[in-house]
Amino acid sequence: MQKKGDIKERIEELRRERKAVILAHNYQPPEIQDLADYTGDSLGLARKAAEVEAEIIVFCGVHFMAETSAIVNPGKITLLPEPGAGCSLANTVTPEGIVTLKNLRPRAAVVTYVNSSAAVKAVSDYCCTSGNAVEVVEAVEAPEIIFTPDGNLGRYVRRVTGRELIIWEGCCPVHDRITAEMVRERKSEFPSALVIAHPECREEVLELADVVTSTSGMFRVVEESGAREVIVLTEAGMGYPLGKRFPGVRFIFPVAEPLCPDMKLITLEKVERTLRELEPRVTVPENIRLGALLAVERMLAIG
Ligand code: SF4
Structure with a gap:
């Protein structure tokens, strides 16, 4: 078995040889985030991949994120070190389900999402994205909107925009498991802490938050607030990444820490093997890629 230091050196060599860029989502294990050229949320990373010159993208995240990278970077090779890293929320919806609903409405x-x-x-x-869902829904001119697949995000957007949405009842089990009780418990322990929540959390949890924002928005909120204690939902x-960026701030999570097992599947060994073998690749058939790209571009046009 290779030592950690050896693997990191080997990854560095391979990264240089392959002229690859390594992207890591904010929920990845620390050693993977430390290795990455860029860390961030899923779309931010896919867009970053489009800006860089590298022809090979190692995406440390889950499958739909690597697919999004492949959608916006068709000429590049997108690698996902653990092909089994999926997303329970993404799995709640199928294209057939959407088409059936569209035929009804x-x-x-x-x-x-x-x-x-x-x-x-x-x-x-x-x-x-969770950062622009409100703006996108406000900009849609159609008389009705079907919102998929996250029900909690859909209800949040409905409340903020006042628009009637037909909501697909999927959820992220990691965020949905955070209860109002868990938040109240933390608030009573840290009464002066700022509470920031991701909109994939339940409605009653969001009601207890001072700010509801995406993962990228969380960095901005912490910076602007000057808070020394922050409850993060x-x-x-x-x-x-929050602790690295704001070493003087105490970040507090619910006692039963919300952890996504799929986000923890990528290891240094898998990154090394992926760079060596240039496998497993994530590809999207061209007809699907073009349809998906259109939906992504419409979002980007809204800003
Ligand atoms: S945290 Fe939730 S939404 Fe994110 S990858 Fe895991 S299951 Fe999917």
Whole structure:
């Protein structure tokens, strides 16, 4: 078995040889985030991949994120070190399900959260992220909107925009497991802490938060607030990049830490093997890629 230091050196050599870029999601294990050229949320990383010159992208995250990278970077090789890293939320919706619903509500536009497969994006009209879902829904002119696949995010967007949404009842089990009781418990322990929550959390949890924002938004909120104690209601991997960026701030998660097992499947060994073998690759058939890209581009046009 190789020592950690040896593996890191080997990864560095391979990264240089292959002229590869390594991207890691904010929920990845610390040693993977430390290795990455860029860390961030799923769409931010896919867009970063489009900006860099590297022809090979090692995406340390889950499958739909690597697919999103492949959608916006068709000429590049996208590698996912653990092909079994999936997303329970993305798995709650299928393209067939969307098409059936669209047939029932032909006047509706479909807005799909980025946490979905390329095939689902391809039958959607707009893509959105947790950071821009409100703006995207506000900009849609269709008389009805089908919002997929996250029910909690859909209800949050409905409350903020006042628009009536037909909501697909999927959820992220990691965020949905955070209860109001868990938040109250932390608030009573840290009464002066700022509470920030990801909109994939339940409605009653969001009601207890001072700010509801995406993972990228969390960095901005902490910076602007000047808070010294922050209760963070999202996947506990966020504690690492937040702690690195704001060493003087105490970040507090629910006692039963919300952890996404799929996000923890990538290891240094798997990154090394991926760079060596240039496998496993994530590809999207061209007809699906073009449909999905349209939904992503419509979102980007909204800003
Ligand atoms: S945290 Fe939730 S939404 Fe994110 S990858 Fe895991 S299951 Fe999917």
